[in-house]
Amino acid sequence: MDSCVVRFAPSPSGYLHIGGARTAIFNWLYARKHGGRFILRIEDTDATRSSEASVQGILDGLRWLGLDWDAGPFFQSRHLDDHRAAVERLLARGHAYRCFCAREALEAKREAARAAKQTYRYDGACRRLTADRIAALTAEGRAHVVRFKVPRGDGAVAFDDRVYGRVVKRLDDIEDFVLMRTNGQPLYVLANAVDDIRDGVTHVIRGQDGLANTPKQVLIYQALGASLPVFAHMSLTLDPQKAKISKRRHGEHVAIHYYREQGFLPWAMVNFLVLLGWATTDARELFTPQELVAAFDLEGIGRTNSVFHIQPDDPKFITDPKLLSINAHYLRSMPIAALRPHVKARLTAEGLWQADFDGARREWFDQTVDLIRARFHRLTDFATYGRAYFDDAYAMDPDAVARHLQQQPDAARWMPALADTLVGVEPFDAASVEAALRAFLGQWGIKPGQLVNGVRTAVTGQAVGPDLIQVLVCIGRERVVTRLRRAIDSL
Structure with missing residues (x-):
């Protein structure tokens, strides 16, 4: 038996974004840490928002990040019978009831509450319908939803969250919430719980925005006679203005595929995202995959929201500087x-x-x-x-050309001569090239910086780069000589 079962259950209404990827990473790490199962479930019951392209984008994003799943992808829409069967059980056991209230009547009550500056909560008008009345309305073909019958009284729903501790919600503060729409489609609060029960999910690790629905889902678990999973709600990720990261607000700058296209390494992305809201006791920030799996625990998830410093208007630092730094570290060290x-x-x-x-x-x-x-x-x-x-x-950096070629009039004399000198260097290796350059400097009386910067600009188009001797040997005699002679056209 698996020690734990976790799941990532995205809605395929767009690309995989960093918030969803972060949730997937936390679940994947927990499963790998404890030898459990990581399930991928696509919650696609909303046909108006779901698309095959979005599903493929989610799968591609997870694969690029290196997050392999052990089961799935399962599609929620293929388990509607399970959701409807659960509703029937809840109706039969007295935990749910059919609500025939017209949408217009409910909206009028909602407007009245708003005008009175009161919080609207469904008043349970259909909660007291008799069996005969329900049968009559059903026979008339009256449209209805199914609502959960929240117990009334002084009680409360309580559960322990691994991040936020003990959570208590008074029953009187929970309205009789809808489980199934008039068209027979289940709402998220029901379908998600029923799927987790069926899949044997032992740990629900998700964003803090799911915390509000959890008391309702606890009621569903209890009414269906199912054991509660362990809940762990992750703090949210915000932008620099402290608004929640979202596809609608931030566009592709929060899409995983954007970072793939912009040249980020998969593990650098994982390493960065896990640091948004999680930390070790020793404040480490760089991990190999094996190190991160070993270090990860739910206790490291903080309650304080993290900030993703996206900078879409900065052409150089296109994203969070820490992500750029982590990516550079892996580029240089892997x-x-x-x-x-x-x-x-x-x-x-x-x-x-x-x-x-x-x-x-x-x-x-x-x-x-x-x-x-x-x-x-x-x-x-x-x-x-x-x-x-x-x-x-290759492109020539105009600033480098202006500073190190055009503003150095002597380069028009010595650069062709240097090209002629390098033609005769044999072998064309680091020691021989360095000796030739030193002799050339003495012969022409050129400052070392003038030669280094001018030659680097001529042969690479850039003002900065690795050691010049290594650059020349790497590019090779023929190409170096050609580029030095061609650089005269820039003077």
Whole structure:
């Protein structure tokens, strides 16, 4: 028997966003930590909002993040019979009743309460209908919903939450809530509970916004004679203005696929998202997958809402600086063998991949990636700032050209001469190239900074980068010489 069963149950009404991904990560970590099962369930009963494209987006997002599931994906819409059967059991046991109140009448009562500045709660008008009256209204074909019959009196619903502690809700503060619509479709509060009971879910780990529904679901569990799962409600993730992160408000800047397209590594994304609202006692922030599974526990989830510092209007820091920092850490430190497929995919997408990077020049490719990654933050940097290493058609940074070429008039004299010098360097390795540059400096009386910055700009298009000697050896004699001579056109 599994030690625990958890689930991720998204609604397929759009892409997988960071809030949903964070919930999936917490559940996945808990299952892996305790040797349990992680179930994927698609809650698609709202046909007007669900789509196959959204389902595929959720699956693709989870796979990209590396979150494998043990069962599913199950589709809630295929278990409507279970939901309706549960409603019938609740009706038969006296825990639910049919409500024939017209929508217009309910709206009028709601408006009256609003005008009186009172909180509206269904008054239970149909709670007292006799069996004969119910039969007569049903025979007339009168539309009705099914409501849960909340016990009345001085009692309360109480449960323990692993994050928020003991939660108590007075019964008198809970209205007789709807379980099933007039069209026979179950509401979330019922379907979600019935599915969790059927799937044997032992731990419900979800966002704090689900806490309001939990007392109602506890009542459903109890009425159906089912054991309560362990509840753990995660604090919310907010934007810098302290508004809840949402698809509608923030668009694709909170979509998982956006970060994939923008050159973020899957594990860097996981590592960052888990830090939104969770922490270890030793305040560590960087983990391998194995370390994070071992360290994760529900006690580390905080009650204080976290902030995701999205910066959609900043072209350089397009997202939370901490995410950029974590991604840069993994770009610079992960084994080249592990990084290679990600760089290959990015260069392929940009039309920069060459077949011999997997063949005769494989070693050169790996050494080049290792050389240039130190200053990079995203995979996209390999195709932009690093383009000159993989292709001869690369952009020249106008500021670098102006400062290190156009504002250095002597470069028009010494750069062609340096190209001629490098033609004769043999072998073209670090020691020989360094010796040639030192001799050239002495011969021409050029300042080291002037030569280094001018040559780097000419051969890479950038003002900054790795050690110049390593850059020249990496790019190779023929391409270096050609680029130095071509740079004269910029002067």
